[in-house]
Amino acid sequence: MATSRRLCHVRGEGAVTGPFEKLLIANRGEIACRVIKTARRLGIPTVALYSDADRRALHVAMADEALHIGPPPAAQSYIDIERVMTAVRESGADAVHPGYGFLSENPRFARALEEAGVAFIGPPVGAIEAMGDKITSKKIAAEAGVNTVPGFMGLIDSADEAAKIAGEIGYPVMIKASAGGGGKGMRVAWTAEEAREGFAASKREAAASFGDDRIFIEKFVTQPRHIEIQVLADAHGNAVYLHERECSIQRRNQKVIEEAPSPFLDEATRAAMGAQAVALAQAVGYRSAGTVEFIVDGARNFYFLEMNTRLQVEHPVTELITGIDLVEQMIRVAAGEPLPFSQADLRINGWAIESRLYAEDPYRNFLPSIGRLTRYRPPEEVSGPEKAVRNDTGVEEGGEISMFYDPMIAKLCTWAPSREAAIGAMREALDGFELEGIGHNLPFLSAVMDHPKFVAGEMTTAFIAEEWPEGFDGVTLPGNQLRRLAAVAAAIHRIAEIRRARISGRIDNHKRTLGEDFVVTAQGETFPLTLTADPFGTDVTFAGGEAVRVAGAWSPGQRLARLDVAGEPMVVQVEPRPLGFRLRTRGADLSVRVMTPRQAELAALMPQKLPPDTSKLLLCPMPGLLVSLNVAAGDNVEEGQALCTVEAMKMENILRAERRGIVTQVNAAVGESLAVDEVIMEFE
Structure with missing residues (x-):
């Protein structure tokens, strides 16, 4: 990738000599690749770790060296401190970057590196311990003058106690793992029963993901925006904030889309949030990159949520609007260098958006x-x-x-x-x-x-739940976009048909004998139209007289069509299908048929194939591990009752009954790995 000027040091293109001899990345995947890119620019050799599942992964290929770390489960490889420390010693690395997740906020790991004389590219152990524990962090934040959300900061031992405390705080409440992060070990409860169920699920998830099952509860602020402040601090007493990121587009407490800056904050609120974030960092003797997360209500009142003592997943948007490589600054701070800029140097340049x-x-x-x-x-x-x-x-x-x-x-x-x-x-x-x-x-x-709400910047953390309450079932293109797509289908069909006709000998290079009238069907609508072509494009005329010009270079076999349609750019993914194409654009995934008038007449007479009836089956919705069964053959179940739990990608998913019924057969056992659509149980 060509280095963007927005990714470089604010005072120039940055040095090319790194402060360490060898850097080991104690992580995998995207973040390992990200760290390797900066280390390579700084001239620092890198060491990757890999499990059996990652033997041929991209981060392994990118690094200068790679060491095997163990079997696929993270608990036996990437978060096994002894295994990672063995790899550190074998590699001879004098610095370790933990990325995010895994061991990035584990004080035992940071302490082990310190004792081994290896630099931890992150904050001091004390800061990790103070801020990594969400209960302790809230107490410290309050003492530092940071606004905090009401809640119960003590440890909770049982589901019944969780329900009692939640009732005292007032529903809805957020049940959270003290050592959590990334949406793991978090549940929103609106009733006592949900509090009990959420407590048990969060506790299990926290134990599996972090090896720490402590849980606390706080008030869930309705209609909030999730806005976080990026901070940087060094060992010389310097601390700055690099403005904010808006992270309100979330699903199941997991961020999906982030942007910087926030379209909601004004300068006064931004400055106040930044000042509190820096005050908190200084209160715990912080150094390195960190993020202070806030919940902000509609009146721009803000409340401290937590501090993540690591690099955030969404850090690129901050880099794009500030021109600062955060990974580079983490490395330099860990080497004892002072920050080369002050708060007055930091300006917001443009706008950046990240889609996960x-x-x-x-x-x-x-x-x-x-x-x-x-x-x-x-x-x-x-x-x-x-x-x-x-x-x-x-x-x-x-x-x-x-x-x-x-x-x-x-x-x-x-x-x-x-x-x-x-x-x-x-x-x-x-x-x-x-x-x-x-x-x-x-x-x-x-x-x-x-x-429209996102375009206007009017979103909260409830955006996805409110706008797609029944789940996402695809994009329905509005009329004008659908007509443009129909025009595209007809134009590229003509190009493909000319090629097929020439290959088959139906036409030659001197005389075109293809018809000009076609019928396009898409999204349940039918468009009779006529094509008039020239060397530079195709004019598509609809039955009502509307004409759309389609221009641009596309050849049969190309999967992407970059076109100009009615004077506007349009990118369409193209996949040939019988009598047409599968076309994808702007989130829509459509099967588009392009036929002659006679073909369309005959197609209208064909019967429609009905989907199979699966109403009496519980199908596994995703590949995963069956970790619990709550019912057996012969049991009566009620609508909404929990039937079983399937774990996939570190998250537990409770499958519930869609209606009342009787279980006639259970086809899977706890501990089995299930495939998508595998039948778990059957009903009468």
């Missing part, structure tokens, strides 16, 4: 998807004065998405001088992102970019 591309099926309530990436072609990365496109990823075509780790595939980022232009750049980049082989959330990300 996940291996999850949006049409199945965003449940995890695993498999091989049979096609992986991200949009081209560019950097210029009007637009930048950046794709931070840890995979490549042919790679496999495993059930053992986080489902994030990539972080697609765009930058532009304005928010409107950054959104436009993101729309184009998403349309041009080719991904096949697994379920993924690209259509949903595109849908968000076109949503």
Whole structure:
């Protein structure tokens, strides 16, 4: 990737001599690749770690050295401190970057490195301990003058106690793992029963993900915005904030889309939040990069949530608007160097948006998807004065998405001088992102970019739940966009048909004998139209007389069509189908048929195939491990009753009865690995 000026040091292109002899990255995937890129620019050799599942992973190929760390489960490899420390000693590395997740906020790991004389590229052990424990961090924040959310900061021992405390605080409440992060070990409860159930689930998730099952409860602020402040501090008493990131587009407490700056904050609120974030960092003797997260209500009152003592997943948007490479600054601070800039040097330049591309099926309530990436072609990365496109990823075509780790595939980022232009750049980049082989959330990300509330900057953390309460079932293109897509289908069909006709000998190069009248069907609508072509494009005339000009270079076999349609740019993914194409654009995934009038007449007479009846079956919605069964054959079940729990990609998913019934057969046992649509149980 060409180095963007927005990724470099604010005072120039940065040094090329690193402060360490060898850097080991105690992580995997996208963040390992991200750290390697900066280390390479600084001239620091890198060491990657890999489990059995990651033997052929991209981060392994990118690093200068790679060491095997153990079997696929993270508890036996990436978060096994003894195994990682053995790798550190064998590699001879004098510094370790932990990335995010895994051991990044584990004080025992940081202390082990300190005792071994190896630099930990992160904050001091004391800061990790103070801020990593959410209960302790809230007490320290309050003492430092930081606004905090009401809640119960003590430890909770049982589900009944959790329900009692939640009732005293007042529903709704947030049940959270003290050592949690990344949406793991978090549940919102609106009733006592949900509090008991959420407490048990959060406790199990926390133990599995962090080895720490402590739980606390706080008031859940309704209609909030999630806004966080990026801080940097060194060992010389300098601390700054690098403005804010808006992270309100979330699903199940997991961020999906982030942007910097926030479209909601004013300068006074930004300065107040930044000052409190810096005060908290100084109160715990912080150094390195860290993030202070706040909940902000509609009146711009803000409350401290937590401090993440590590690099955040969404750090690229801050880099894009400030021009500072946060990984580089973490490395230099760990080497004892002072920050080379002050608060007065930090300005907001333009707007940046990040879309997290996940291996999850949006049409199945965003449940995890695993498999091989049979096609992986991200949009081209560019950097210029009007637009930048950046794709931070840890995979490549042919790679496999495993059930053992986080489902994030990539972080697609765009930058532009304005928010409107950054959104436009993101729309184009998403349309041009080719991904096949697994379920993924690209259509949903595109849908968000076109949503009026997002475009207006009017969103809260309830945005997804409110706008898609029944789940995401795809994008329905509005009439004008659908007509444009119909015109595209007809124009590219003509090009493909000419090629087929020439190969078969039906026409020659001197005399065109193809018809000009066609019927396009898409999204349940029918469009009779006529084509008039010239060497530079095709004029498509609809039955009512409307004409649409389609221009641009596309050849049969190309998967992307970059066209000008009615004077506007349009990117369409093209896949040939019988009598037409599968066309994807702006989140819509349509089967489009292009027929002669006679073919359309006959097609209308064909019967429709009905889908199979699965109403009496409980199907596994995603690949995973069956960790519990709550019913047996012969049991009566009620609507909404928990039937079983399936674990996938470190998250527990409770499957519930959709209606009253009797279980006639259970086809799976606890401990079994299940495939998508595998029948777990049957009903009368």
